[in-house]
Amino acid sequence: MNYLEFLILVLPEAVLTMTALIVIGLGAKSGRGGANPFSSGFLTAIGAAGIVAAGLVLALLPAEASLGGMLVLDPLTRLFKWVILAMSLLTLALVPGWAPPAHRGEYLGLILFATVGLSLVISSEDLLMIFLALELASLSLYILAGYNCDDSYSAEAAMKYFLFGSISAAFLLFGMSLVYGYTGSTHLAEIGAALADLPTEPIFALGVVMMLAGLGFKVVAVPFHLWAPDAYQGAPAPSAALIASGSKVAGFFILAKILLLSFADWDGSADWGGFATGWVPFLALLAALSMVFGNLSALAQTSVRRLLAYSAVAHGGYILLGLLSGGTVGIAAVLFYITLYGMTAIGAFGVVALVEQRRGGDSVAHFAGLAKEAPFTAGCFLVFLISLAGIPPLAGFFGKFFLFTSALGGSAAGDPSGLVWLVSLGLGMNVLSLYYYLRVLKQVFARPPAESTGHATGTPPLLGCMLATTAGAIIFLGCFPNLLLKPIEAALRVVG
Amino acid sequence: MITALILIPLAAALCVALAPSGWEKRLGGLALAGSLAALAWSGILWIGFDAASAAPQFVEARSWIPAVGGEYILQMDGISLLLVLLTGLVVPFSLAAALRSGWQDRISLAMILVLQSLLYGCFTAGNFLLWFLFWELTLIPAYLLIKLRGGPEETTAAMRFMVMTLVGGVAMLAAFLGLYAAAGTFDFLRLAELGRSGELTAAVGATLSTNWLSPETAAALVFGGVLLGLAVKVPMWPLHIWLPDAYEKAPTAVSMLLTGILSKMGIYGFLRILVPVFPDQLERFLTPLLWLAVATIVLAALAALAQRDLKRMVAYSSISHLGYCLLGLFAAAGTVTAASGHSAALSGVLLQTFNHGITAAALFCFVGFLENRSGGVRTIDAFGGLRSAAPVFCGLMGVALFASLGLPGLNGFVGEFLIFKGVFSLAPAAASVAVLGLLGAALLAMKVMLRVFHGPLPPESKPFPDLTAGEKLTVLPAVALMVLIGIFPQPVLTVFNAAVVQLAGYFGS
């Protein structure tokens, strides 16, 4: 191991960091003189160029490399780094229109830093590194959430996010230390190997549960979800989009990795009437609670942002189902679903941002008549929500199908696993979810606009591009899921 | 051959319905011509018909819906021919009556022609599905004719007619589907063979019985379904309740069709299906059936006496007369052997069917003439002393009334005589009670003649012109037939003799 190797491995992150520094610098310069030499569009373009450059650099790196397990590069991490970069790139499309007006450069820089953090989360296989990377990302996101300091909602969002996040970080760290103390390693694969020879003891179980609780915060699982509705509601739109997409993707990715590499032998069972100790019953409980509470709470929401937050909770529950099966099929389902979920969430927040800007609020009633004023945006919104509801030909349909099938399949072929109860619960809740999505869509399409205030109509071009990309991808992946599924499977096969 | 017979009125109906709009005046003539053309065609068939043979003739058999046992079989034996001829006579008769009351509506005229075509199909079909197709389809024109021409006060009569007939139809269909499920065929001849040999009962029992449905009950259910369908149509007491209203509310021409031929569909069904296919069950339920027929005869005759409306009166008397047909049928189906009783009764039934078709239609026609002149009033009290005002009308209607009560020398006598001759030897008790019906019929005819033809003129009566030339032309053929058949019944008897002998042979031994 030498610095050159290290530099090569973190080259994409380095590019991102450089870009962030440039953007901050340029932004700061513009603020000092009274004049405004760089428009936020220009800054955003630089940020976007940085992300694209990072993506290209990533493509040039060797196929497989490892830095003592601290940093790993294999097909799977490469793929998901790209996914993270794509999420950031899509989020950037919201920045010129909807980021807080002050200190654009710093805002962009924070987004890029968060991206660096998330990207490192993807590539680490060591508990310590995982924690550091997560915290890097989280700190950036805390600030992003509260960036709009004039807005009390934004401040509340940041405060809650931060407090819950810190506590969960503490949980995570404590859990990690217990696991380390028990197995004597921080490396994921070594933990797994050590566990094979060790009897399980309550102290270890406590460590695992605490780790899962900490990660449960990242993936917004009930009962660690309380921050989410407020954060989603109060944060500026780009921040909320990133929290809902990139952060969640990274959270699920690392959760899956830990479970797969470290605790694969200590899974237990959540079968109906066949509970056995392990992380599976714990996750099953989280999944069930998330699906039920997420969907039921979403039913009662009038704010679309909060509705999206609760739906995110519910989707967290569905995705956990995929993890429960424990096999690579389940992992593939999880990875597929979070990717498209992230895209959907960004797109949906884009639409919400537009409505807020024009109508001054995000309650369901504010969406009335959107189809008349901005038919394209309304059409894309339809695609997002219907995909979230899991209806073909959209990717959400196949994603859910895959998740539920893998959960039902379990690890062994033959009879469906005992998770039928959980899958049935998920399906039932999914039906319920359609109701609140349709309630919003009914406003969008069937109701006349509240009053014509002479504001602009149509879809802004940049937002239009972003929406077209995400909606197109969702439709395309819905019809040809193999395009994403095949790389994921291939990568998983290489990883083993 | 027979297909052409069915198609002729249908083509005429199409011409009438699609005739260019300046032809309103000529539509009636067109319809009448189409109907008469069909009559002429059936006359040709009669000439070509070999009366000595009991086998079906002019057979046309083609594959139709083999998947459910439907075959396109049209054929004609004596019984079919008789009813085909009757149809050919009654339809033009009623069309002429309709024209006399001023119909110009193309839909109604076309409906009558469609009805004629369907009736031909019904009387010649040799496969249940095909037969049922024609049988049920007659409901549409009949219903529409009652409903559309029935006027504003028509509210439920058409509906009741339709629903009750449909209940019967569905029951029959269900029963036949059971037969098909058991025997695998809808062919009448084949079913009759199976029925005679007793295989049918066995097959029905074997296929349809379950642990709570004994084989006998299953067979009885099937029989009951078919019986219900036919009995509603005839109608047999107590399933007649749709009839008086429907006949009363329907316009004259439609009442003529209803009583003249549609009721004969039921009788035909009994002869073609029930008697040949279900000999075992008929025998099993013979006594109640006989008494139901007697009740039909007697109660309907009494009810007719109690009516004030002339049309209802004729309607009830029509039920009573059809009761004789049922009585003859059921009596002939018993196994009590009594020389020629079976064939006498069956001959009587067929002759009565034919005669009643003409006589009852004529009576309705006469009532229609009365109604035209009185402006819609039909109560018996509204008329009186017509003999002096309209001697021709009274003379001709008198013939029809006498024919209806069975006066020797007129057509009604021969049929009823044959029926009673047969039934007395087969079921003496029932026959004795049924004689009461004859008495009732006589009383009714007397009542009409006394009150309408003679009697005092009602206070504010309108002038009553005698029959016009057109009206005479309408009824004269019918009256002539009554007299002719009364004197020379032989040509009619010859038509169906072979068929009757064969049918009677099933029971006579």
Place this chain on the structure above:
Amino acid sequence: MIAWTFILAFAGAAALLVLPKARESASRWIALAAGGGGLLIAIQHCLLYSKNTDTFQSVTNWEWIPALGIRFHIGADGISLVMLLLTGLIAVTGVLFSWNVVKNPRLFFALFLTIIGACHGVFLSLDVFLLFFFYELVIVPKFFLILLWGSTNREYGAMKLTLYSVAASALIFLGLMAAHVASGTGSFGLFELAAADYTRGFQLWAFPVLFLGFAVLAGIWPLHTWAPTGHVAAPTAASMLLAGVVMKLGSYGALRVAMPLFPEGLAAWSGVIAVLAGAGVIFGALAAFAQRDLKFVIGYSSIAHMGFVLLGLATLNHIGLSGAVMQMFSHGLIAGLLFAVVGRMIYERTRTRDLDELGGFRLRHALPAATGVFIVATAASIGLPGFSGFVAELSILIGAWRAFPFYVLLGGIGIVLTAAFSLRALNRAFLAEEEQTDRPPLPPLTRPEVIGAGILVTATVLAGIQPQPLLELIGRGLDGPLFEAVLQIREVRP
């Protein structure tokens, strides 16, 4: 290639979405072309269907999502072809009866064609995932068709219909996944799944889940209440399509997927299905009797008719099953015709569907052609011979005699009740002779309406007088390997 049926429909929908607003009036022609093309392809395949080769013909079998063993596998047997024919007919006539749609016709026809294409897809799919994909595709367009162009109580109707559909789909979803997992074949192919061995215990719960999921869309009692509400709220073309074709998706799925997959479960549950089917026939007819709104009368009559379909399915013998398919076809045409008369010909002219108010219009004089069409449709709906419904109900009842004679009685009562409520509606709405009120004369039927009604009337009469070609197609389908196990159930029973 038979896939052109749905490709055409989807291409038509896509073309409509990008059609410039100035060219809006062309949208109905595009829709007509896409629907008519599908119909022609269906007719062509019906004519070319060979008696001597495999049951499934015009097969396309491509890899789609290998990770889950999902294939793009389509093909048509006789049953599919009959249903395709129905879809094509309803597509063409639905467009004709929507000729006058003025509110955003592009979107209207795009949604309409999407449903049509999805229905084609369901009827052709030989991979259960593909089938489910198309099956679910219907949900959103129908929601919007009702929501945006509907009439009475449309928001409620749309929401109820959609939620019922999705809830039912969830059951299907569960059943299909369970079958996939339990088969151990790693495939979603219909044949592979049908050939797999499932334990009896598994079939006993998986079958009702799967069957019920499909049956809800077919309007099984007591989960049928969405259908009248939804169909009444829908615009004419959508009512025609929903009652005419989409309800058939449910019964088709039950026949094509649920029954062949789990014959043992089917054997155990067929009695229950028969009970529910019989109840549907009776209660559907009784409910129709109690309605004042003419469209509700028709809505409930669909329940009664679909009850017959389910009864046919429950008989488990060849003739009963073929009757069920025939009834699907027949009811599709008749429901389409009835909804067309009521929704388009009558309601759009009188703005009322109340039986008594309609009586005041003296429709038989004001709109004689519409009255005539309604009479034909009523006769067909009653199941009079000579119309398509007759042979269907006949076959079902023959099958029922063999399986459970008692239900013949229920079926018979159902037919009579159907006749009664149909005649009641006919009498009160069309043939009533009320005092002449001075209402403005109603506009006469337009040419598209006449052509559309002509097509449907011709189809139902043709199928009634000469059903043999259709029955042969259906029979060939039922002779296929998929239904072997199903047809054996009753035969091996003592």
